[in-house]
Every structure is written in C-alpha cells, then in structure tokens.
Amino acid sequence: MRIINKAKISEYTSYKLDGEIKKLYIPEDILELKKLLDYLKDNNIRYKILGNGSNLIISHKYDGVLIKLSKFDKLIIKDKCVKVMAGYNLSKLSLECAKRNLCGLEFAYGIPATVGGAVYQNAGAYGFNISMIIKEAIVLDGNNIRTLSKDEMKFGYRDSIFKHSDLICLEAIFELEYGDNVMGKMKEYMDERKLKQPLEYPNAGSVFVNPKGYSAGKLIENSGLKGFKVNDVMVSYKHANFIVNTGRAKAEDVIQLIKIIQNKVKDDTGILLDCEQEYLE
Ligand SMILES: Cc1cc2nc3c(=O)[nH]c(=O)nc-3n(C[C@H](O)[C@H](O)[C@H](O)COP(=O)(O)OP(=O)(O)OC[C@H]3O[C@@H](n4cnc5c(N)ncnc54)[C@H](O)[C@@H]3O)c2cc1C
Known part of the structure; x- marks a missing residue:
C-alpha cells in the first residue's frame, strides 16, 4: 500500500489550503483497506475517507490520517446498469455514460467528486441528484461487506446514511435510461458552471x-x-x-x-x- 507521509493538504483538496496531514494511505484493494482500518482502530488513530477532497475544509491541526480510495476505480457498464467503484471520478463517469447515450448523470458533469463522495453527500445540481438514479451500493460495514438498497441509504437533501455512520461506500450501482442529446445537455450544464462559478x-x-x-x-x-x-x-x-x-x-x-x-x-x-x-x- 502506498503511504504518503506529511501529505500536503493543498495537493489533495480543492480549497488548496495550507498545512500537512500526518499520513495519507492509498490501499490497493478491500483486503488492504480492511487491514488498515483494523490497525487504525486498534491504535486509536482517527481517520477519514478522502474522495476528491472537494467538500472538505482540512485544518493543519487535524491529527488523524486520510485514506484515499483512488485504486478503487473499476467501471462496468452493461446495457442500462452501471456498476462503478467509489474512487471513480464522477465527471468521467458522466462522460462514459453519455458516450453510450445513457442519461441520468448529465447533472454530475462538472461536479469535481468521486463516486463515493457524491453518494455520501447525495450530490446534485439543476434539480437532479444521486438518489434519483442509484439502485444500490456495496458498503464496508465494520468487517462485513454488504449491499444497501436505495431506501436503506436514507437519502435527503445533501444527506445520506453515510453521513451518520462509519459505513464506507465501496461501489455504487446506477440504473440509467437511454436518451437523446445527452452530451448536449452536459455541455449546457458545464457552460453554466463556467459562467456562474x-x-x-x-x-x-x-x-x-x-x-x-x-x-x-x-x-x-x-x-x-x-x-x-x-x-x-x-x-x-x-x-x-x-x-x-x-x-x-x-x-x-x-x-x-x-x-x-x-x-x-x-x-x-x-x-x-x-x-x-x-x-x-
Ligand atoms: C467547483 C465545485 C463545484 C461543485 N459543485 C457541486 C454541485 O453542483 N453539487 C454538489 O452536490 N456538490 C458540488 N460541489 C461539492 C463537492 O464536489 C461534492 O460535495 C462532492 O460530493 C464531494 O465529493 P468528494 O469525492 O470530493 O468527497 P470529499 O470532499 O473527499 O469527502 C466528502 C465526504 O465524503 C466522505 N466520503 C468520500 N468517499 C467516501 C466513501 N467511499 N465512503 C464513505 N464516505 C466517503 C468523506 O469522508 C467526507 O466526509 C462542488 C465543488 C466544487 C469545488
């Protein structure tokens, strides 16, 4: 597993704030992630899962470690069913779906997030959000891997069960539809972002x-x-x-x-x- 000592906060978060994190871990797979979590819990070390770092204000005083799931990045698209790991880039996912004329994730184009971070936050824009298209998620619950249905994820406005538990999102399964002008819609949203943000x-x-x-x-x-x-x-x-x-x-x-x-x-x-x-x- 890759371990980065004294990781610069500015390199891993979108605010690019000053300061360093003691350690940033990048596990290769679920086995390494589980072992790491056991080690951190046994040694009472605080940790936080890091996605794209685009909703975080991290202080230089934070004394815990970060775990980045960037190696969890597989994507499988079969017909209208999209199975994607938590570390996958959300805009890239939106683009891959659009290439196949799959609609539902247009709103996500331009949200600088990982799939895991977007599920955690029920990210949304332009009247759409993750909860409208997600079917289920594979999560790490303590030492167990289990599947959560959409209802079990208790989505609300920028809210989900992940915010109120230690559950880690490993994979999300989305159910999309075929549509027209998917790329066109995405471009429209992106142009609006560039104009207003x-x-x-x-x-x-x-x-x-x-x-x-x-x-x-x-x-x-x-x-x-x-x-x-x-x-x-x-x-x-x-x-x-x-x-x-x-x-x-x-x-x-x-x-x-x-x-x-x-x-x-x-x-x-x-x-x-x-x-x-x-x-x-
Ligand atoms: C320019 C810009 C535009 C934005 N536009 C939007 C927008 O239109 N709509 C919107 O909703 N947000 C928007 N955001 C905010 C941000 O992109 C979202 O909140 C996004 O969901 C954060 O995802 P992330 O991967 O960066 O998560 P991070 O910021 O890395 O983490 C956020 C939280 O999610 C948790 N987390 C991350 N991955 C997992 C996982 N696998 N399992 C469990 N918990 C996890 C982290 O521990 C943390 O608590 C924008 C941000 C920027 C910088």
Whole structure:
C-alpha cells in the first residue's frame, strides 16, 4: 500500500489550503483497506475517507490520517446498469455514460467528486441528484461487506446514511435510461458552471445549503458581503455562496469567514445559514 507521509493538504483538496496531514494511505484493494482500518482502530488513530477532497475544509491541526480510495476505480457498464467503484471520478463517469447515450448523470458533469463522495453527500445540481438514479451500493460495514438498497441509504437533501455512520461506500450501482442529446445537455450544464462559478480560484463549491425558499448566494449578496476577506479567503464576487482561496489560506480563515457570513445574514434576515462543507480539525 502506498503511504504518503506529511501529505500536503493543498495537493489533495480543492480549497488548496495550507498545512500537512500526518499520513495519507492509498490501499490497493478491500483486503488492504480492511487491514488498515483494523490497525487504525486498534491504535486509536482517527481517520477519514478522502474522495476528491472537494467538500472538505482540512485544518493543519487535524491529527488523524486520510485514506484515499483512488485504486478503487473499476467501471462496468452493461446495457442500462452501471456498476462503478467509489474512487471513480464522477465527471468521467458522466462522460462514459453519455458516450453510450445513457442519461441520468448529465447533472454530475462538472461536479469535481468521486463516486463515493457524491453518494455520501447525495450530490446534485439543476434539480437532479444521486438518489434519483442509484439502485444500490456495496458498503464496508465494520468487517462485513454488504449491499444497501436505495431506501436503506436514507437519502435527503445533501444527506445520506453515510453521513451518520462509519459505513464506507465501496461501489455504487446506477440504473440509467437511454436518451437523446445527452452530451448536449452536459455541455449546457458545464457552460453554466463556467459562467456562474469562480472556477479560476480554489474553492469547495457552495458553502451553504439553500434555506427553504431562499438562495444562500442572494442572501449573502444582499448582506453586502461579496468581496469580503479574511486574510487570503474571500467571498467570491462571481457567486456569493462560494468562498475562494486567493493565496495561502488556512482552514481557520475559511471557518472565520463562514462565521462572519452566518452572523451578518442572521442579523440582517433572521436566517441561520447551514454550512454544507465539512471541517476536519
Ligand atoms: C467547483 C465545485 C463545484 C461543485 N459543485 C457541486 C454541485 O453542483 N453539487 C454538489 O452536490 N456538490 C458540488 N460541489 C461539492 C463537492 O464536489 C461534492 O460535495 C462532492 O460530493 C464531494 O465529493 P468528494 O469525492 O470530493 O468527497 P470529499 O470532499 O473527499 O469527502 C466528502 C465526504 O465524503 C466522505 N466520503 C468520500 N468517499 C467516501 C466513501 N467511499 N465512503 C464513505 N464516505 C466517503 C468523506 O469522508 C467526507 O466526509 C462542488 C465543488 C466544487 C469545488
């Protein structure tokens, strides 16, 4: 198994924040993953599964290790059934399906995620999300490998059972349909992303969940926070629900800016914005 000591947080996460992680493990297969988990549990070492690192704010103070499932990257497409391992890149999957005129994953094109991270988060966009197309998942539950049905995964808005348990998603099985102009739809979504999102700066997507009936971005913009900075992190001018790293930002800068935004929007509107990104400290 590959072990990277003092792994730079900036190399493994989309915010590209400052700092290092003690160790980053890249297991070759399930057997190695199981052995590693046993070792970490026996030695009381904190760990976190790392996908593409595009929803994580990792502090340089985090004293645990990361496990990257990049070797879990097999894809099998048989007719309308897509069986894909957790480490597979979500946009690449979307593209592979589109090449076969399979529709359902167009929304996922441009979401910088692994399949495992997208299932964990029930990632979505443009009115679609993972729960609409997933049939089941193969998971590691302690030392057992088992299959979870869609219902058992308890999906909600940016939510699933994975967020509330130690389950590790190993594989996802999607049931898609044949459709027309799949590539065209994907291109449309990608063009919209490029137009509206500050992709020129490191970021981790939307910071806050949209409160029911409101746009988090609009609330932040109305509070006059576009361009507001804490050291090297800034509320994006292009889209106020994005925080961007304009230089050598630390996780603590992001957290401080998140709190400032929450307080200001709460003072102005009475609405408490709920953070969508995960903080590892
Ligand atoms: C430019 C940009 C645009 C974005 N657009 C969108 C969007 O349109 N819609 C959207 O929903 N999100 C969006 N995001 C956010 C992000 O891409 C998603 O939240 C995505 O699902 C995160 O996946 P990841 O693989 O990067 O997970 P990570 O950030 O690496 O991890 C997130 C969580 O998932 C857990 N996890 C990862 N893999 C597994 C696994 N195999 N088993 C169990 N747990 C696991 C991790 O432990 C962690 O708790 C965007 C981000 C960026 C940077």
